Amino acid sequence: MPAPRDHARQRAALVDAARALNGLGINQGSSGNVSVRAGEGFLITPTALPYDRTRPGDLVWMDLDGAPRGARKPSSEWRIHRDIYAARTGAGAIVHAHAPFATTLACLRMDIPRFHYMVAAAGGEDIRCAPYATYGTQRLSGHALAALEGRRACLLANHGMVAFGADLDRALALAVEVEALARQYWQALQLGRPKLLTRKQMAEAIGKFADYRPD
Numbered sequence: 001m002p003a004p005r006d007h008a009r010q011r012a013a014l015v016d017a018a019r020a021l022n023g024l025g026i027n028q029g030s031s032g033n034v035s036v037r038a039g040e041g042f043l044i045t046p047t048a049l050p051y052d053r054t055r056p057g058d059l060v061w062m063d064l065d066g067a068p069r070g071a072r073k074p075s076s077e078w079r080i081h082r083d084i085y086a087a088r089t090g091a092g093a094i095v096h097a098h099a100p101f102a103t104t105l106a107c108l109r110m111d112i113p114r115f116h117y118m119v120a121a122a123g124g125e126d127i128r129c130a131p132y133a134t135y136g137t138q139r140l141s142g143h144a145l146a147a148l149e150g151r152r153a154c155l156l157a158n159h160g161m162v163a164f165g166a167d168l169d170r171a172l173a174l175a176v177e178v179e180a181l182a183r184q185y186w187q188a189l190q191l192g193r194p195k196l197l198t199r200k201q202m203a204e205a206i207g208k209f210a211d212y213r214p215d
């Protein structure tokens, strides 16, 4: 079982990532939580501790049965993180955030439809909004996992969003992209009814994303 000082590199990267969320404007205070896969389990931010006060030793390591190892209590949303790591082998890091525009749409229980080709960055033709359940519950995790079927991001009704990627950089980048899409969709709705792309157009965008990377 890893001791609190194990996984030093991932601990430092996770603290940096958690603090970056505040700077990127997609989180505030102790809202949201971040994790990274580490060995046979994952490291996760502790519950209720603002990121600017979080140190590498405050992070909690958990195995995939949800057994914690650390001085602090894990994030109340550890079940969502655990369940994504267990179900999605490509998940190397996860961000949960109460980003303002994503949360605005989530409070209206709206999916983000195929209004812009970048929706494909989350893996499919839309970004679903999972039904509401109390934060920190297994029920909420079940709703999130269902909304993430075939996707790397979803909204959580009356709550926020979840995004994951192969590593912390990619999970953060997707969380930022989902927030930008939520803002763009909200803005478009102020002026009218956004024209949606066709399924075929989205399928083409999804196909092109398979090899969208720098040389």
Ligand code: 13P
Binding pocket: 030, 031, 032, 033, 045, 046, 047, 048, 049, 074, 075, 076, 077, 135, 136
């Ligand atoms: P934690 O501080 O327990 O991570 O909870 C924050 C949150 O956003 C719950 O959904």
